[in-house]
Amino acid sequence: MRRGSLRRVGRQSGFFPDLERAQRRRAQRLQPALTIDIPSLRRHAQSQYYFLDDRERLDRRAREILECCKSYELAVGTGHVSWRESLALVEAARDIGFTRIIINHPLNQIIGAPVDALRRAAELGAFVEVCWNILAPGRMDAPELVHKLREIGLKQVVASTDYFRPYCPHPAELMRMFLGMLHEGGLNKEEVKQIAVANPARFMGLA
Template structure:
């Protein structure tokens, strides 16, 4: 092994999209899970949270585990877009009883994604009957800037049932309001999803505040990919946010990138080259993600 291979030991990717997500052809990944999970095992990864923008992955993970019986953990999740009923506790409760580990607030279904040119654009281009004005309508705060009753109930459900809550594609203002609610309610497993992304565009002061409230700020490959942010600037931001409050994930989605463990290697290696030490990499890619999932 070289130093880049060593960076993957015991890591957890908290944000990895399932292969068969929207159709048999559209937005397919590099390969199915039973093909890349053995590579993740060889790399020394501990586990991965499998996500879908459309359907809860609780329905597919049991079948994936039959195809792959190795030691890499695969944790299912639910994303609260319109297809799953939106921010609805019954959907979350059902997902919990099927083994979900993480709940994502709306992604393409959020008002923020619609306003900031997010993923909904690709769906509108790909599907004839996708209607952004009808489907991208979800907010998590009211007109006074406070979390809605549904969100308040969701925060407490996640607290009481040991679920991790991630903020999806909601605005940074909404993420901050959720972080304040989580701090008040005692939920210590909140992830602010890719706040440095173009769809969230959170100022660094807001990300620091989210971290001060006890949430984790997520940094993804999509933040430092070619044409995005300078990796050295992202490393500086990680240090300013605080290493104990940052998690690094891939947000693996497109078939143009390497399979997940190789993409994680590329992500961590890029951050390492930009200034994070191996010990710091282990903290943000192994230790902090384990804590964010409530693991030892």
């Protein structure tokens, strides 16, 4: 059974389920940098949590997280939990009128969410993140990704880089490259602006 850990990432971000399983602190060189930014990671690096009960229903703690984030006007990112957990969180958020929830990199291999599930999540008001690394060499090509994004619904898609390797370009340059690849893959300029500017602004409550 796929499991995910529970993280509190600062006051502004609220609760964030799983942060790369604490980047496997014994094996990941990047871990020291992360623990500087997120001190609580040191205390909870090995803890994990699964948000669904034996009947695949969202459990009480997950619902409390959503209620808390709604009360404090915080955003929720689903991180590396399974796509089934993410969809359950989205459905529960809809039930309480909470819309500041985003499914993180669900098309990447680590999550592998089906397009139908993401379309359903978008219809319920959740945002769906798409990251540069899905177009990294050897992975998906841009036209295929654009096709999937159109199936999900561009209105709820948010573009990001989600990449922080020391040998990568600066995040701003990486975003420029990513948006250019999506444009070449079939998105027009207004659609690129929608997923890179308009949708993120709506998610953050700025528009």
